[in-house]
Amino acid sequence: MTDPFFLSILLLALLAIGGLSIGLAMICASSVYLALKGFDSSIAAETLLQGLFNSYTLLAIPLFILAADIMNVGSLADRLLRFAEALVGRFKGGLGHVNVVSSLIFSGMSGSAVADAVGMGKIIIGMMTKDGRYSASYAAAITAASATIGPIIPPSIPMVLYALVSDQSVGYLFAAGMMPGLLMGLVLMVMNMIIAHTRNFPTDTSVPLRDIPRVTFQAIPALLLPVILLGGIYGGIMTPTEAAAVAAFYALFVSVTFYRSVSIKQFYQTLLGSARSTATIGILIAGALTFQYVVTRENVPVSLSNWLAHFELSRTGFLIAINVLFLALGCILESGAILLIIVPIFIPTAQALGIDLVHFGVIVVVNAMLGLITPPYGLLLFIVASVTKEPLTKIVRELVPFLIALFIALGIITFVPDFVLWLPRLLGYRG
Template sequence: MTDPFTVSILLIAFLAFGGLSMGLAMICGSSVYLIMRGFDPSIASETLLQGLFNSYTLLAIPLFILAADIMNIGSLADRLLRFSQALVGRFKGGLGHVNVVSSLIFSGMSGSAVADAVGMGKIIINMMTKDGKYTKSYAAAITAASATIGPIIPPSIPMVLYALVSDQSVGYLFAAGIMPGLLMGVAMMTMNMIIAHRRGFDVDEAIPLRDMPGVTFRAIPALLLPVILLGGIYGGVMTPTEAAAVAAFYALAISVVLYRSVTAGQFFETLLASARSTATVGILIAGALTFQYVVTRENVPDQLAAFLAQYDLGPVGFLLALNVLFLVLGCILESGAILLIIVPIFIPTAQALGIDLVHFGVVCVVNAMLGLITPPYGLLLFIVSSITKQPLGKIVRDLLPFLFALFVALGIITFVPDFVLWLPRLLGYKG
């Protein structure tokens, strides 16, 4: 007799590679499993509703998406980019540094790599290629690579997804992402400087120091957003979900009232775009919650733990194997699917090996983000290729040095947990 779980997996793979969204594919595969097992198919709906109703934190996702979309249509991105240019634009490979720094700053508001690449990315790519100082493929490569930093530094939609499946504190996960995000930024800027010297990139026109106070002043309202968010969360004033609501309201308020850069028509279009993005994420979460029931029924986590125990990997070997697996999966699966489907299977094993789950979450999220730029799938690669009209092959060639730098950073993040957990412990984390 055909095994229902095998049929479910094959059906999900067939539907997903056939063009159906991963969320819907998982719902279909899970429903077929329930029918073949003789269970009531309504269990899928019940599991989904219980998962959603018990996860107040999930409300943060559509609110962070809305905040990012509002920042993209307002002038916040322009002001932040100008501020970044004033900070690091005067150095060798200046606009490359600006690209990375702007991602670091913008990430403190949107929590989305795609939002960073589509919004800030378009602007900086145009700046880099305008006078022919940088090739389009190089501008696309560094833009895609720097966008992966966004969801590591808080606020972070992937961290919220990990909190959903691991039952860990969103606040501590946010704190744990700060040092790794900064490390990734430094690694990329170092590689950009090396490439700038090798290729003889011109030093970009610097913003005069006398203009710094004015540039900074105009950027202050935008720069205050991450301060308000993180201060509110770690000060105990707001939950992460409430902070997401504040982020959306604050972005709208300063864009409409202070900067007067958003019209009613633009805001309506932004609401529609945010709703579409939220629906996409929502379907993925729905499918993952349903499929998790199937995985639990089949006792997959315990079977996996028993299988790995045969090889006596230990924490270091387990994390190394996991990094390799996630980077391979990143070639074919989107980051949300990895975090919601694959990661929960490994959480019991990580706990059994004594791996801190906040540290484990950061490792998983970093891997999932690097999957966004891992050929051949790499969603961010397709986005920047579409923006620049450059062949994927040329972009990948220019991306490889940045991938190497990010892999070095990933090694430190993976095997030096104290580096990741230093800030959460400073804020009271007992792990």
């Protein structure tokens, strides 16, 4: 008789390939496994509900999504973009630098790569392609590459998902993402500078020096959001979930009171959009929780750990293998599925090799984000392609130098743990 676990994996793959959402596919596959094993099918529902209702941290996800959506519909994104333009727009290839810097700033508020690409990305692509100063494919490529920074710099929805499966502190994970996120922004700006000089890109019209104080003043209410958010978390005033609620309220308060840019109708549409996004992630989490029960019943993590022990991999060898595996998985799976299904399998091995789990979390999240711009799946590639109407092949060709730069950053993040853990340790982390 065919093994029930093998059949559930086969069914999961077939349903996903057939176009069913990965969350629903996991729920179906788990239900089939339970039926073939003769278990009560209510176990799936019980596991799902216990996982969702016992995790207070998960409440942060819809709140961060709402905060990002409010910033997009309001004028916060516009003012932040103008501020970034005032900072770096005067250099050669300036709008490319503005693209990266705006992602660095916006990522301190949204926690989502997709929110960054859809919100700020649409605006900056329009600015870059105006009057033919940059090709649409180049604008799309650097927008997709810079959007990967969003979930690395806190707040970060993927970090919340990793905290769920690893039982690590969300606050320390947020802190651990700060330096890697800045490094990713730096290597992208260096690559943009090299390309700008090689191709002789124009020096863009910059914000006059006399206007910089005014632009900065107009952006201050928006710029205060990450200060309030992170200051509250690390000052011990708020939990990450409470901080997410504050972020959503503050974004709405600033948009309505200071910028007067959100109507009741727009706010209603924003709530609907946030609810849809939350439901999509919720189904994925629900599916992952039920499928984790199957994986645990089959003792997969321990079996895999014992199998890897036969190869006598060193810590370095294991980390290289993890990077190769997750980059490959990123080509075909979405980041949430990787973090919720695949990562828990490798956590016992990482612990056995003495790898710090906060450092490991940053590694897997960075890999998952790079998967968003890695063909053939590359969700961010499809988003920027739909915005620019450019062929995917042209965007990928322009993306290659930025991918190389990000792989260099990934190498530093992977093999220099002190670089990642410096800030968490400064804030009291003892790992």
